[in-house]
Every structure is written in structure tokens, then in C-alpha cells.
Amino acid sequence: MPSLDLVLNALTAGLLLGGFYAAVTAGISISFGILDIVNIAHPAFVILGSYAAYTLNTAFGLDPILAGVLVLPAFYALGALVYQVYYASFERRGEDSLRGLAFFFGLLFIAEVGLILGFGVDYRTVDAAYGEGSIDLGPVQLPLRMLVPFLVSLAMLAALQLLLSRTFLGRAVMAVAQDPLALKLLAIDPVRVRRIAFAVSVATCAMAGAFLIVIQPIEPSIGREYIGRVFAICVLGGLGSLPGTLAAAVLLGVVESFTSTFYGPSWAPAIAFGLLLITLAVRPAGLFGR
Amino acid sequence: MNCLSGTLVHETGTVRFAGRDLAGLGPHQRTRLGLARSFQLPRPFASMTVADNVRVPLLYAAGSRRGRRLSEREIGERVAAVLESMALTERARSFPRDLTQVDMRKLELARALAAEPRLLIADEAMAGLSQSEVDDIVALLIRLVEAGITVILIEHIMSAVMRFSQRLVVLVSGRKIADGDPVEVMRNPEVERAYLGQ
Amino acid sequence: MRTSLFVTLVAAVAAALFALAVASGSDYLLFAGYTVLQFVVLATAWNILGGYTGYVNFGSAAFFAVGAYTSVFFHKAYPLPIPVLVMIAAVVAGLLGLGMGYLTLRLRGAFFSIATLALAVVLQTVVVNWHFLGGSRGAYIIRPALAPIPGLTYIQYLVLVMLVLAAGALIAARTIERSKLGTGLAAIRDDEVAAESVGVPTLRLKLIATTLSGALMGMAGAPFPYYIGYIEPHSAFGLPYAVNAIAMPMIGGTTHWAGPLIGAVLLGSLQQIATVTISSAVNLLIVGLLLVGFVIVAPNGIVGLWQSLFGRDGQGWRRFSRSTRSASGSADSSRSTRSA
Numbered sequence: 001m002p003s004l005d006l007v008l009n010a011l012t013a014g015l016l017l018g019g020f021y022a023a024v025t026a027g028i029s030i031s032f033g034i035l036d037i038v039n040i041a042h043p044a045f046v047i048l049g050s051y052a053a054y055t056l057n058t059a060f061g062l063d064p065i066l067a068g069v070l071v072l073p074a075f076y077a078l079g080a081l082v083y084q085v086y087y088a089s090f091e092r093r094g095e096d097s098l099r100g101l102a103f104f105f106g107l108l109f110i111a112e113v114g115l116i117l118g119f120g121v122d123y124r125t126v127d128a129a130y131g132e133g134s135i136d137l138g139p140v141q142l143p144l145r146m147l148v149p150f151l152v153s154l155a156m157l158a159a160l161q162l163l164l165s166r167t168f169l170g171r172a173v174m175a176v177a178q179d180p181l182a183l184k185l186l187a188i189d190p191v192r193v194r195r196i197a198f199a200v201s202v203a204t205c206a207m208a209g210a211f212l213i214v215i216q217p218i219e220p221s222i223g224r225e226y227i228g229r230v231f232a233i234c235v236l237g238g239l240g241s242l243p244g245t246l247a248a249a250v251l252l253g254v255v256e257s258f259t260s261t262f263y264g265p266s267w268a269p270a271i272a273f274g275l276l277l278i279t280l281a282v283r284p285a286g287l288f289g290r
Numbered sequence: 291m292n293c294l295s296g297t298l299v300h301e302t303g304t305v306r307f308a309g310r311d312l313a314g315l316g317p318h319q320r321t322r323l324g325l326a327r328s329f330q331l332p333r334p335f336a337s338m339t340v341a342d343n344v345r346v347p348l349l350y351a352a353g354s355r356r357g358r359r360l361s362e363r364e365i366g367e368r369v370a371a372v373l374e375s376m377a378l379t380e381r382a383r384s385f386p387r388d389l390t391q392v393d394m395r396k397l398e399l400a401r402a403l404a405a406e407p408r409l410l411i412a413d414e415a416m417a418g419l420s421q422s423e424v425d426d427i428v429a430l431l432i433r434l435v436e437a438g439i440t441v442i443l444i445e446h447i448m449s450a451v452m453r454f455s456q457r458l459v460v461l462v463s464g465r466k467i468a469d470g471d472p473v474e475v476m477r478n479p480e481v482e483r484a485y486l487g488q
Numbered sequence: 489m490r491t492s493l494f495v496t497l498v499a500a501v502a503a504a505l506f507a508l509a510v511a512s513g514s515d516y517l518l519f520a521g522y523t524v525l526q527f528v529v530l531a532t533a534w535n536i537l538g539g540y541t542g543y544v545n546f547g548s549a550a551f552f553a554v555g556a557y558t559s560v561f562f563h564k565a566y567p568l569p570i571p572v573l574v575m576i577a578a579v580v581a582g583l584l585g586l587g588m589g590y591l592t593l594r595l596r597g598a599f600f601s602i603a604t605l606a607l608a609v610v611l612q613t614v615v616v617n618w619h620f621l622g623g624s625r626g627a628y629i630i631r632p633a634l635a636p637i638p639g640l641t642y643i644q645y646l647v648l649v650m651l652v653l654a655a656g657a658l659i660a661a662r663t664i665e666r667s668k669l670g671t672g673l674a675a676i677r678d679d680e681v682a683a684e685s686v687g688v689p690t691l692r693l694k695l696i697a698t699t700l701s702g703a704l705m706g707m708a709g710a711p712f713p714y715y716i717g718y719i720e721p722h723s724a725f726g727l728p729y730a731v732n733a734i735a736m737p738m739i740g741g742t743t744h745w746a747g748p749l750i751g752a753v754l755l756g757s758l759q760q761i762a763t764v765t766i767s768s769a770v771n772l773l774i775v776g777l778l779l780v781g782f783v784i785v786a787p788n789g790i791v792g793l794w795q796s797l798f799g800r801d802g803q804g805w806r807r808f809s810r811s812t813r814s815a816s817g818s819a820d821s822s823r824s825t826r827s828a
Contacts, residue, residue: 316684316689317681317685318684318685318686318687318688318689318690321684321685321687322687326685326686327685329681329682333679333681333682334678334679334682335679335682336678337674337677337678337743338675342671345671346672346686346687346688347686347687349668349672350668350672350686351686351687401682402686404686405686405687
């Protein structure tokens with residue numbers, strides 16, 4: 001029988017991890033969930049974000065999460081560019097399935113190999129004020145390097161949710177997912193709306209990447225471990241619902257945390273996949289799906 | 291319509307075809323039983339020629355009710371016959387992207403026809419066509435009926451409906467409001483209201 | 489071309505290639521040739537599902553590694569001759585494909601692709617935790633000194649095995665392409681709903697394609713441990729296999745059996761040269777850039793470029809002139825008339 005302390009600690013660690021997973025998945029929930037663009041390069045963009053934070057941190061001693069905020073515009077621009085190419089080459093021609101997937105797969109690969117060429121395969125870390133230390137609540141430890149990304153991640157999700165549900169742009173994004181033609185009749189350019197939404201989804205990678213390198217040391221190919229995770233969370237969360245994404249992310253975080261506590265961390269990557277397969281086979285609409 | 295052909299699963303009621311409950315059968319099995327459909331927006335196989343489009347149902351559906359596979363020669367003959375009946379012979383080697391709208395509709399019907407159905411559901415086969423093209427398609431459909439195929443025509447173009455129909459059913463948001471002889475149904479005030487709006 | 493003639497031709501080319509490689513006496517040529525042939529099998533296998541059916545498998549590395557680790561397993565448990573291992577690997581990887589397909593192929597294509605991507609990660613996790621297979625440290629396979637065929641060195645024997653597999657894969661792909669199965673798969677690729685509506689049993693055909701494709705990839709992996717001598721999960725499940733398996737058919741052309749062959753020979757040789765002259769990371773970057781470039785600029789690959797220049801049956805020009813004529817025809821039929 002495991003001790004209560006161990007269980008409580010695994011639970012909190014899972015919660016904190018889940019908040020971070022939600023940040024990694026939020027972008028996918030927008031691009032795949034709402035826009036129906038299967039951006040499998042998303043995790044690679046997250047790693048790109050990590051290296052951006054790493055570079056600014058080592059060069060100027062900048063706080064990594066602040067660095068993430070600073071590179072947001074660059075990632076937004078990258079997203080807009082990728083969408084423009086994707087739209088012109090695949091979406092407009094109606095060839096988005098097979099070749100579009102290959103396109104994003106190629107991007108994923110280019111990003112990874114590019115990072116290997118630029119930074120090598122060694123693990124990299126950052127210095128942050130909250131890199132060490134923790135807040136102790138009785139027997140439960142809240143490591144700062146998990147707690148700070150968790151809190152900022154929640155703030156980011158809240159901001160995205162407000163953007164989608166309260167602003168004109170957000171409503172246009174939701175509308176374009178349902179009926180691009182109707183939007184056109186309202187004199188709104190659906191391509192422009194989709195481009196902005198996709199760019200926002202890539203911009204979240206700057207933040208998620210910064211969180212990632214605060215939480216753990218990174219190397220270029222680590223993004224692949226997140227492909228199964230983000231899609232599992234996205235599907236489980238009901239494709240395109242941010243609250244659903246958060247709930248699913250926390251669920252996965254807790255399950256993974258218990259697995260690593262009681263079976264060893266090397267099994268953790270398989271959990272997400274198992275969850276994904278079960279979800280797809282049993283309830284493809286997700287836990288909180290329509 | 292999607293429930294009939296099996297694309298969507300219906301939650302209540304049963305679909306019976308030729309005395310057989312179709313519950314649990316997928317679209318391809320229903321087609322093999324003799325229930326074929328055409329699509330409102332043509333969905334040709336883009337990488338195949340018109341003739342190859344028509345070959346697919348001959349390979350996969352036409353044989354099953356005869357209880358044997360068709361030989362290559364039989365398939366070739368059937369392709370030629372179906373294209374001939376749909377006036378597409380000259381287009382046999384064209385690719386769908388090179389077809390005109392009306393030829394595309396004809397291909398849609400030809401492909402459904404090649405499955406050798408007993409019942410053909412033609413889903414708005416004429417929407418967006420000019421009057422002479424509509425006449426063209428109606429003539430083709432009437433010939434099918436004469437050949438012994440039951441046709442369910444889903445259509446808004448009233449001139450085509452009136453010329454073609456033997457029995458007319460009017461549905462409004464899934465509810466049947468009239469059913470019977472076309473001329474009588476058209477006199478029904480509820481139908482008139484539904485069609486023209488209140 | 490008749491199938492028997494094609495088989496004879498493929499066999500003759502394979503025999504000639506093998507005779508040349510042996511006569512050259514260069515071990516480097518044999519090692520490089522093995523890798524290129526392995527990619528011919530992988531690319532052709534990927535294309536049966538990806539090119540013919542339109543379902544993208546990102547987990548080629550997983551199927552390949554399953555084949556390789558099947559060999560490692562038997563090497564440690566009960567050594568068997570390589571042709572037998574190839575058969576066993578085919579069954580194991582084929583079943584893996586069937587299982588994956590059964591769980592995900594009823595959904596939209598994207599879900600299948602995502603699942604295959606994650607599959608590689610999971611199987612890698614399993615192997616890392618499976619100490620009998622060497623775990624994360626990897627496993628050494630000591631190659632027997634003598635080939636089972638007298639007169640051949642071991643590497644010559646391995647190249648012969650891979651040559652037979654490559655020839656078999658090409659013949660299988662061409663046969664499928666021209667069969668009833670191939671027509672059904674093409675219909676699924678073009679429009680799955682329409683295919684279903686004209687009687688094509690789409691789920692069953694997709695499962696057949698996934699199983700065949702997975703089995704072929706497993707077969708390509710089975711001799712690999714004997715070729716490389718040392719295998720560890722990180723490289724066996726590595727992204728380069730998955731990327732090459734996709735890039736080669738995409739660059740060569742996905743709708744014709746010759747596409748993956750052309751792509752594999754071109755990209756495979758290019759990488760062999762680049763690995764020696766530049767660095768392996770740079771040549772992978774080149775593969776990635778070529779993949780992205782081709783899907784954007786030449787979506788039908790080299791075979792597609794060829795066909796648009798010279799036509800499918802030498803009919804390109806006629807088709808072109810016809811398409812300009814029908815374009816003017818469709819303009820006047822787009823008028824819409826709705827009379828009550």
C-alpha cells in the first residue's frame with residue numbers, strides 16, 4: 001500500500017504537469033480542433049520555442065518565460081507564413097489530406113534536423129529564478145519550476161478562451177469552422193480569419209516551449225514524445241474546446257504522474273498513446289465532446 | 291436519404307428493401323443488394339477516366355447479385371453499354387475535371403447505374419442545370435424507369451418533378467405532409483404553402 | 489506489358505545488378521546498395537497504403553523496427569535462417585498493421601496518421617523497457633562468418649536477400665495496382681464515401697492495404713540487425729526511416745509502382761553520397777527540404793512530371809487540348825435555372 005504522502009505528491013505533480021500539457025495542446029486545439037488543419041509539426045514548433053528561450057536566456061540572462069513572451073510576434077509571423085504556404089499549396093487546391101500531412105511532417109523533420117545542426121544533440125537547460133526551490137504545503141511539495149509554468153499556462157488559456165468567446169475575431173474563427181461560405185457573405189475573408197487563428201496557434205508554441213525548458217532539459221528530438229500527448233489530449237478534450245483541453249490535459253498529467261511514481265518514468269510516453277487509442281476506438285468525440 | 295443508403299445510422303424506425311431489413315448493413319452492402327444512389331454534388335473518382343469510374347461498381351457491386359465475378363470482357367461491354375445509355379461514350383477517356391456540369395451529372399448517374407440497381411436514388415441530379423440540360427437528364431431517367439429500375443427522385447425543379455413522377459411525396463423538415471398522385475399533391479394547399487413559403 | 493514479361497524483366501535486372509555488385513568486389517558498393525534496396529522496399533510498402541489508398545503512415549520506422557527486433561528476439565532465443573526470419577517479421581508487422589488499422593481506420597484519415605506517429609513512440613518505449621532485447625543499451629548481433637550459400641560472402645548474401653525482397657515488393661505493387669484491389673483502393677483514395685456507395689467494401693480493403701504495407705516494412709527490417717551488427721532503439725525507431733519512406737514515393741510519384749522505385753534510388757543514392765561527403769544531419773535536412781519542396785511544387789512527383797510532359801499513354805497533348813475545349817463548354821452550363 002503506497003503511503004498517502006506519495007499519492008498526494010503524485011497527484012499534485014500530475015496537476016501541475018497537466019497545466020503545462022494544456023499549454024502545449026492549446027495551439028493544436030485551435031489548429032486541428034477548430035480549423036481542421038492537422039498540424040503535426042506543432043510539437044516541433046514548441047521545441048523551437050524552447051530553443052528561442054534558451055538562446056535569449058544564455059545570451060542576455062533573460063527570464064525564459066519573459067523570453068517566450070518576447071518571441072511571440074516572431075512565432076505569430078511564422079504561423080502566418082506557414083498557413084499562407086499551406087493554403088496556397090494544398091487547401092485551395094483541395095489536396096490538403098495526403099500532401100498537407102506530408103508537408104507538416106516535412107516541416108517537423110526540418111525543424112528537428114535544423115536544431116540538431118544548430119545546437120547539437122546535447123541536453124540544454126536554462127537559468128531561472130524559480131529553477132530551484134519549492135513551496136511546501138504540509139507533506140505536499142510544489143516545485144517552483146512546475147508551479148510557475150502552471151500558473152502562467154492557466155493565464156494563457158484564460159486569455160485564449162476570452163479571445164475566442166468574447167472578441168469579434170474569436171467568433172469569426174468559430175464561425176469559419178462551421179460555415180466559411182456564410183462568413184464570406186458577411187464580407188469577412190475566411191482565409192484571413194483562418195490565417196490569424198493558425199498564427200495564434202503557432203504563437204502559443206513560444207510560451208509552451210519556454211515552459212518546457214523550465215520544466216526539463218531539452219534536446220531537438222524530444223518533441224516527438226509530445227505528438228502522442230497533444231493529439232491524445234486534443235481528441236480526449238473534444239476537439240477544439242479549451243476547457244475540455246485543460247481537463248483532458250490534467251487527466252493525462254495525473255495518470256502519467258502516477259505511472260512514473262509507481263512503475264518508473266520510462267513507461268510514461270506509452271500512456272498517452274494508450275489513452276489516444278482507447279479514445280479513438282471507444283469515444284472519438286472525446287470525453288467532453290458533443 | 292443518408293439513412294436509406296447507410297451513410298448515416300438511423301436511430302428509430304427500420305429501413306426495409308425488397309422485404310429485407312437493412313439494419314446493420316453498410317453502404318457498400320446495400321449497393322450490392324441493389325440500392326444505388328447518386329450524389330447531389332458530383333463525387334467522381336478524380337484520378338480515373340470516365341470509363342474507369344464506371345468500372346468500379348462493375349468490379350465491386352454488379353457481380354454480387356449474379357453470384358459470380360464478371361469477366362473482363364463482360365465488364366468492358368457493360369461499361370460501353372452504360373456510357374452509351376447515358377450519352378457519355380465520347381467522354382469515355384476524359385477525366386472528370388475536364389467534364390461539363392451536365393456530363394458530370396450524367397457520370398454520377400452512370401456510375402450508380404453500373405451497380406445494376408433495382409432502386410436508384412437520384413439526389414438533386416439536376417440542380418443548377420439549364421432547362422435543356424434538365425430535359426436531357428429527365429429523358430435519361432425516364433428511360434431507366436422503362437428498363438425496370440425504380441427511381442426515387444429528390445428534386446426541387448418542379449417541371450422535372452411533374453414530368454417524371456408517378457407518385458409524389460413532400461417532406462418538410464423531415465415530416466411527411468403529402469403523398470400520392472403528383473397532380474393531387476400539387477393541389478394540396480399545405481404543399482403550396484411549404485413550397486412558396488408563408 | 490504482360491505480368492510474366494514484367495516479372496522476367498525485374499528478375500533479369502536484379503540478377504544483372506547482383507552480378508555487377510559481386511564482380512566489382514567493392515564492399516562499400518555492397519553496403520550502400522543494401523541501404524538503397526532497403527529503401528526501395530520501404531518506399532514501395534509505404535506507397536501501397538499511402539499512395540494507392542491515401543492513408544498516410546508516419547510509423548514506417550515502427551514497422552521496420554518491429555521486423556528488426558523480431559530478428560533480434562529469435563537471434564537470442566532460437567537462431568533461424570534469415571529467409572525464415574523475414575517471413576516471421578512479415579506476420580508480426582502485418583498483424584501490427586491490421587490491429588492499428590482496425591482501431592483507427594473507421595475514423596477520418598488524420599486519426600490513423602496521428603496514431604501511427606504515436607505508435608513509433610510506444611513501441612520504442614516497449615523495446616527500451618524490454619531487457620531481453622537489449623533495452624536502451626542496444627543489442628549486438630554477431631554475424632555468422634559464412635553465408636548459407638557457398639561462394640558468397642555474408643554481405644553479398646544479405647544484398648541478395650534484399651534484392652529479392654525489393655523485386656518482390658515491386659512485382660506485388662504493380663500487381664495490386666492493376667488488380668480489382670488496386671482499383672478499389674484508388675476509389676477510396678479519390679473519394680471514400682463515393683467508393684462505399686458503389687459497392688467497394690472500404691474498411692476491408694483499407695485493412696488489407698495496411699496489413700500488406702506493414703508486412704512488407706517488417707520484411708525490410710528483418711535482415712537489418714545482421715547487416716548493422718549493433719541495433720539500439722533510438723536509431724531503429726528513428727525519424728529518418730519514417731521520413732524517407734514518405735519522401736521517396738512523394739518525390740518519385742505516388743500513383744505508379746515506379747514512383748517509389750525512382751524516389752528510393754535517387755534519394756537513397758544521394759544520401760549515400762552526402763553521408764560520405766558532407767554529414768548525415770545535412771543530408772537528412774536535404775531530404776526534408778526536398779519532401780516539402782516536391783509536395784508544394786510537383787504534387788505528383790517525378791512520374792507526374794513525366795506524365796504531364798509526355799502523357800499517360802502518350803495522350804498528354806490530346807488531353808490538354810480537350811481540357812481547353814471543355815473549359816469553354818462548362819462556362820455556359822453554369823447558368824442556373826430554377827423554375828417552379
